[in-house]
Amino acid sequence: MEKSKLSIMILTARFGEGHLQASRALMQSFLDQGIEDIWMIDLLEEAHPLLNNISKKMYITSTKAIKYGIDYYGWSYYMTRKYRQHNPWRRYFNYLGEKKLREMIEEKRPNAIINVFPFAAAPEIAHGSDILSFTVLTDYALHSRWVHPGTDKYYVATPELKAELLTKGFEQDQIEVTGIPIRPSFYHISNQDNPFKKVLHPDKKTVLIAGGAYGVLSEIEGMIQSLLSRTDCQMAIVCGRNERMASQLREDFAGDPNVHIFGFIDNMQELMALSSCIVTKAGGLTLTEALTLSLPVFIYKPFGGQEKENALFFEGKGIARISYSVEELEAQLLTFLSDGAKANAMQLRMAPLHQAHAADRIVKDILQTMTQSLLQPV
Structure with a gap:
């Protein structure tokens, strides 16, 4: 046939x-x-x-x-x-x-x-x-x-x-x-034509937070403010289709040039490509996308079941960190942002796992x- x-x-x-x-x-x-x-x-x-x-x-x-x-x-x-x-x-x-x-x-x-x-x-x-x-x-x-x-x-x-x-x-x-399997767009990212280069400061480390529909950001807004006061970084916060969350965050961080709020975006790969790390849930596809782009992962309060098992696997390989409190997450991010050697080591450990x-x-x-x-x- x-x-x-x-x-x-x-x-x-x-x-x-x-x-x-x-x-x-x-x-x-x-x-x-x-x-x-x-x-x-x-x-x-x-x-x-x-x-x-x-x-x-x-x-x-x-x-x-x-x-x-x-x-x-x-x-x-x-x-x-x-x-x-x-x-x-x-x-x-x-x-x-x-x-x-x-x-x-x-x-x-x-x-x-x-x-x-x-x-x-x-x-x-x-x-x-x-x-x-x-x-x-x-x-x-x-x-x-x-x-x-x-x-x-x-x-x-x-x-x-x-x-x-x-x-x-x-x-x-x-x-x-x-x-x-992930979207083909993750293999065809143009750095030159990346639209987020017009938004993000090129000389600042970028912490990407994928809040999405499950309201993760409602617990860590104070941590965002603390990180901004203690490090020279910027935040890219993706709220997905949670319009209420996006509206509240835009109001709370109005006028702050280091906080960028996004709703649903269909070119997440381009934002990830310009980021230094990602705070996210531990879905298999999301973790694979981060692995593809050598983007270190910080997992906050993983859901029980396959997401927790995914998180434990990535943490065991030294390419992700898990936190169960805002204080723990903040400490992990502070260490990552201030210690370039540890950040580079996480990225190097990702390469052998990437398919x-x-x-x-x-x-x-x-x-x-x-x-x-x-x-x-x-």
Whole structure:
């Protein structure tokens, strides 16, 4: 079969932007390779819209409840992290979306299904339907929901993840260490045409704070003022779609030339490229983007679950620092801003961990695997 005749189904979910961004990066790479029949599907939204909506609201609520010591998302993550294949609860989650997925497979008849979210129904159905099944892990830690014996091939971020999957019974050639797919724009940044050069002072170190929708900035506004009074730095604060936060911060820092407030921006990579470090949450995609740009990371109060595990992995590699109080974060940033040697050391440790152009590498390997499978005699 010609490559252009192949058809691909990418299964994703809208829990945060990470899974969607990775899926879009893969989809674009497939299109660049001449694959025309490709579908990106939010399976939980398609199959169970009400449950999907409730689940997303519970996730967002859990991020706010953490400040009161209630971390039910984190608790559920760790309770189910080591579940075996035939655990009743795991079997229940495995079958979410099964009926809808079978309908879509019957309608679209894909040659391959790619999981960018742990829908275990996909490899199970694919395995019984003579369809290749691939899984792209979008975090730096493994949870049992990603593991399914019907998966033909895994694409992971690190050798450590590959080693862990090998203990689950998979073979060496079933697991590729490719990195996590990110937007192609992170590989095509023009320093000369960077629009943020007109905003940021070129001779000042820039602390980029990605506050986003979860209100991190509401706790560290005092720290921002303290850092500005004790160091010769500037702050670039991205509020995302939290317009109320952006408005409040613009009012609080009105007239301060060292504080730059942004709402939602679609060229975050250009702002990151001019920054000295980033204060952010520990999503797999965000950390991979920082790794790509050799941007040291400071993680404030990581959410329980995969984000905390991501944070611990990065801290263990010496390329990120975790803080659980404003005072701790401020002390870490002061040390970073005043000690150039430590800052350089963090950046140097990032280089060996960086896996460039993950989406292209994954797509080329998937197409090669599909071609070899189709050529095999029945």
